[in-house]
Every structure is written in C-alpha cells, then in structure tokens.
Amino acid sequence: MNAAIMLFPGINRERDMAIALTRSFGRPPRMIWHREADLTGIDVVVIPGGFSYGDYLRCGAMAAHSPCMAAIRAHAVRGGYILGVCNGFQILTEAGLLPGALLRNANLRFIARDCCLRVERGDTVFTSHYQRGQVFRAPMAHGDGNYFADPATLDRLEGEGLVAFRYAPPVGNPNGSARDIAGILSPNLRVLGLMPHPEDLVDPLLGGEDGKPLFDSLAAA
C-alpha cells in the first residue's frame, strides 16, 4: 500500500499523520502539494487536519475547490482509499465525497481533549484491526466538529452501516454531533472521514497506541 498526504496551505497535522503512516506501512508516505495533481501509484490518499486556507468562508470550503481535488475525485471514482481526519473530514464533506457538514461545536468552544470512540464496524479496510463495539481513546482538537445531516441522510447512513465511529461514554459526545456520529464511510466503504485524531495516539511514549489499529488495518488492506 502506498499512501500520500495532501498538503494545503494552513494544514498542520501532516507530520503527525506521516509518522503514523510510516509506523504501520513501513515506509513514509508521499507528501503532495495541493497544486500537483498526479496520484499515480497511490492507493491511499490522506487529507490531514489543520486549518486549510485559514478556515475562510467555511472550514474546508476553499480546499474542496483546490486544483488537486479533481485528482482526488478521480481517485475516489477508481475505488481508491481516502482518509480525511478533522479538517480533512470537513474538506471531504465540502467536496461532496461524504454527506453532511461539520457545524460549529454546540458549546461554541474549541475542544482539545481526548474522547472515546466506539467502533461501529470492524469489517472495513480502515477498522479491520479493531473489534466491532470496541471503545478506544482518540485525541480531538477542533472548533467545528458538530456533525450535521438531515434526518433522511442520517437514517440512510445508519441503515446502510456507514457510521464508522460514534462518540462513546465516559466522555460522551463533546461537540453536539447528530446521533453521536464521529466518523462516516462512503457507500463503497473506501472513503472515511472522522473528526478525532487517531494518528496522534500511535506511540506508547505519547500515552498509548489506541489509534494505531486504524493504520495497521489500512496497511493490511
């Protein structure tokens, strides 16, 4: 599996993501500046967290119309894997590659703390190294992570098993997300977006490896 990390101006989690991918994949990902459009030989496109374009207009709105998005869309159409974390999730919803939107946190505060995620599916390329129902810890750091979609879309996501992770006790749902949704999948299960940062918990020296199974799952796909 070859991974690439897409770099937009204002992205700031790309190095954390590169460390997590390198640990699981055994080699570093390609770093691709947003003006480039060549994804030849790439199996997994990763859009990391940060504040692309200073969150101007809406989080992710500018990046969603960046020159590389056509290549990312083509990658999705080919059935390629895409992982969007935090701002990356916001960018995927703005680009229409995942449904819904991320609103301002319900309490209006930027939330930087660990949350607990329950694995809703253990049979996807992103989650095969977790067990369904398993709860793991993941750091979160965002101001706009309140997942919103209309009730029909939420029903469809749940009915088709496209909810990957939900916020779980004891921390619960910190940002007000609809139906505690923290991460969702595309209908072909090859695009995953989530707000928390599993890439920031892949090393015992940093307090745990709760996020590592996600990258191990991808590496084994």
Added chain:
Amino acid sequence: MKATVTVMLRPGVLDPQGRAIAQALHALGFTGVAEVRAGKVIELDLDEADPTRARAQAEEMARRLLANTVIESFRVEIG
C-alpha cells in the same frame, strides 16, 4: 454590477453563535429579543451590466462555493 449574497444557516440548523448573541443582548437589557440568527454577507463586484445575467452568475457562485446548501440558504440582491 454589484451583487450582494446573504448566507444564513437553514431553519432547523442550530445556530449557537446566534444564540450566544441573543444571550449577550439579554444581558445588556434588551429583553425583547426573542431569537437571533447570525449569517454572512458577501459583496461581489461583477463584470456584467445585465441584471438578470448578474443574478444568475451570483446564484451559481452561491450554489457552488459561497453557501453550503446542506446547512445554509442564500439570497442574492443585485444593484
């Protein structure tokens, strides 16, 4: 031709910013404020003299970028 695009969160979408503004207004003594919704105004200076075409352009821009119609509605004023 000038176009003004007003973008608001759709009814039913929680507007915590509007709610916080309402609370602050209440704290200032403006107790008659029932509900506050906050949005944004985007002014476009268009290279287009025909108002109908200018409106069509601004609406297309709003649909494709200025508003996220999953959560927001927009209104275009010309002139």
